[in-house]
Every structure is written in structure tokens, then in C-alpha cells.
Amino acid sequence: MPREVRERQMLDAAVAAFARHGYQSASMDDIAEAAGVSKPLVYLYLKSKEELFMACVRREVEALVATVREGTRELEAPADRQLWSGLRAFFTHTAARPDGVTVLSRARTQGEPYAQEVFAMRARITDIVRVLLARAAQDAGCDSALAEREVAGLAHALVGAAESLAEWANTTAGEGPSAKETAATLMNFCWTGLDSLMRGERWTPSGR
Structure with a gap:
């Protein structure tokens, strides 16, 4: 899958998580799962929370x-x-x-x-x-x-x-x-x- 598509999926999932739970409580594990990718891949693309x-x-x-x-x-x-x-x-x-x-x-x-x-x-x-x-x-x-x-x-x-x-x-x-x-x-x-x-x-x- 092209990088820009994966990044869009991650950002879509992250926006939903941050909106629902707030910055502190949003889980990188949940964001990765919602985006359909592994947690290491999220960190590979976007480095940190x-x-x-x-x-x-x-x-x-x-x-x-x-x-x-x-x-x-x-x-x-x-x-x-x-x-x-x-x-x-x-x-x-x-x-x-x-x-x-x-x-x-x-x-x-x-x-x-x-x-x-x-x-x-x-x-x-x-x-x-x-x-x-x-x-x-x-x-x-x-x-x-x-x-x-x-x-x-x-x-x-x-x-x-x-x-x-x-x-x-x-x-x-x-x-x-x-x-x-x-x-x-x-x-x-x-x-x-x-x-x-x-x-x-x-x-x-x-x-x-």
C-alpha cells in the first residue's frame, strides 16, 4: 500500500482516538489497531505520539x-x-x-x-x-x-x-x-x- 494511503489511515484513526479520549488517554495500540497496521509501523512513519x-x-x-x-x-x-x-x-x-x-x-x-x-x-x-x-x-x-x-x-x-x-x-x-x-x-x-x-x-x- 502506498505510504500516503497508510499515513492517511493512521491519521484518520488518530484523529478519532484523540477526539474521543484526549491526548493523554489516547492509546497508540488502539490507533494502530484502528488503522489496520502494527504499532511499530506507526512509530516508523510518525516517530512518536x-x-x-x-x-x-x-x-x-x-x-x-x-x-x-x-x-x-x-x-x-x-x-x-x-x-x-x-x-x-x-x-x-x-x-x-x-x-x-x-x-x-x-x-x-x-x-x-x-x-x-x-x-x-x-x-x-x-x-x-x-x-x-x-x-x-x-x-x-x-x-x-x-x-x-x-x-x-x-x-x-x-x-x-x-x-x-x-x-x-x-x-x-x-x-x-x-x-x-x-x-x-x-x-x-x-x-x-x-x-x-x-x-x-x-x-x-x-x-x-
């Missing part, structure tokens, strides 16, 4: 970033259409790979260097969203200084909300909203507010 977990994290990171990029690649489409397509792609991907979502969530709390991989992924996706929001603000004639100050924060908030919704959906066992419905909820939440911002409408606290 640490390297195996990192390979899982990096695979899930690259798959998610590629999905978002592909979903927002209609360069001639309006910014809201691109963002909508990107969100649908994001939630479709995370619904199809719930174990991957869990592994990335675990990696954030596992310490370095795993957490850094997830933070770098978030920065890449946030930059995609920031560019779309900035273009929408520019197209709407929003004040450039105001747009520059607020768009970055809005992009971070949107990505954080998307991650949280994906993790929440991962716990509903198919009983929650569909990927399209989740994307629509977040789109309504963010774009309606952004539309008001671009028209110069601002919320201000009443009283103290």
Missing part, C-alpha cells in the same frame, strides 16, 4: 483553511456573497469532520507547540474575513479611518463566533441546525450589524 498528534492538528488546520479559501474565492462576487459562501463552507466542513473540530479544540489547551498551530490557523482565517469586511466597508463609502479601526475587531469576533458555533454544533449529535442554517444565523447577526455601522449608526450606552 507527539509527532502523531501534531500531524493530526496540522492536517485539520490545512483542511479547514483550504475550505474557507475555496468558499470565498469568487473574487468578482459582492463581499457579503463571498462571506456567506465562506461560512457555509466552514460549517459544512466542521459538520462533516466533528472529530477534527474536537482535535483542534483540544490542541488549544494542550500547550505549545500545538496551540500555536491553532492560533496561526485562526489568524489566517481572520485575515480572509478582514479583507472581505474591509472591502464591504470601502464599497459602502465608510470612513476609511473608522473602517480600519473596527474591521479587524469585527473579523476576530466573527471567527471566534464561528469556532464557538462549530464546537456547539459538534455536541448536538445531529439534533442542532444544519450547516446552512448555522451560517445564516451568523450571517444575519454580523451582516445586519455591519450594515448599520457602514451607514454610520452606532450603539451608545444609555445612562451610566
Whole structure:
């Protein structure tokens, strides 16, 4: 069997094990058995449990970033259409790979260097969203200084909300909203507010 096929089988089994049991409790014996290979072969290909977990994290990171990029690649489409397509792609991907979502969530709390991989992924996706929001603000004639100050924060908030919704959906066992419905909820939440911002409408606290 080609090396890349065996490695994919190992990573599939490892992602499932790390998602189900966590990094510390996942067993290399169980991973090897689930992958249909010997334990020495896992170590031959991926050296250690640490390297195996990192390979899982990096695979899930690259798959998610590629999905978002592909979903927002209609360069001639309006910014809201691109963002909508990107969100649908994001939630479709995370619904199809719930174990991957869990592994990335675990990696954030596992310490370095795993957490850094997830933070770098978030920065890449946030930059995609920031560019779309900035273009929408520019197209709407929003004040450039105001747009520059607020768009970055809005992009971070949107990505954080998307991650949280994906993790929440991962716990509903198919009983929650569909990927399209989740994307629509977040789109309504963010774009309606952004539309008001671009028209110069601002919320201000009443009283103290």
C-alpha cells in the first residue's frame, strides 16, 4: 500500500482516538489497531505520539483553511456573497469532520507547540474575513479611518463566533441546525450589524 494511503489511515484513526479520549488517554495500540497496521509501523512513519498528534492538528488546520479559501474565492462576487459562501463552507466542513473540530479544540489547551498551530490557523482565517469586511466597508463609502479601526475587531469576533458555533454544533449529535442554517444565523447577526455601522449608526450606552 502506498505510504500516503497508510499515513492517511493512521491519521484518520488518530484523529478519532484523540477526539474521543484526549491526548493523554489516547492509546497508540488502539490507533494502530484502528488503522489496520502494527504499532511499530506507526512509530516508523510518525516517530512518536507527539509527532502523531501534531500531524493530526496540522492536517485539520490545512483542511479547514483550504475550505474557507475555496468558499470565498469568487473574487468578482459582492463581499457579503463571498462571506456567506465562506461560512457555509466552514460549517459544512466542521459538520462533516466533528472529530477534527474536537482535535483542534483540544490542541488549544494542550500547550505549545500545538496551540500555536491553532492560533496561526485562526489568524489566517481572520485575515480572509478582514479583507472581505474591509472591502464591504470601502464599497459602502465608510470612513476609511473608522473602517480600519473596527474591521479587524469585527473579523476576530466573527471567527471566534464561528469556532464557538462549530464546537456547539459538534455536541448536538445531529439534533442542532444544519450547516446552512448555522451560517445564516451568523450571517444575519454580523451582516445586519455591519450594515448599520457602514451607514454610520452606532450603539451608545444609555445612562451610566
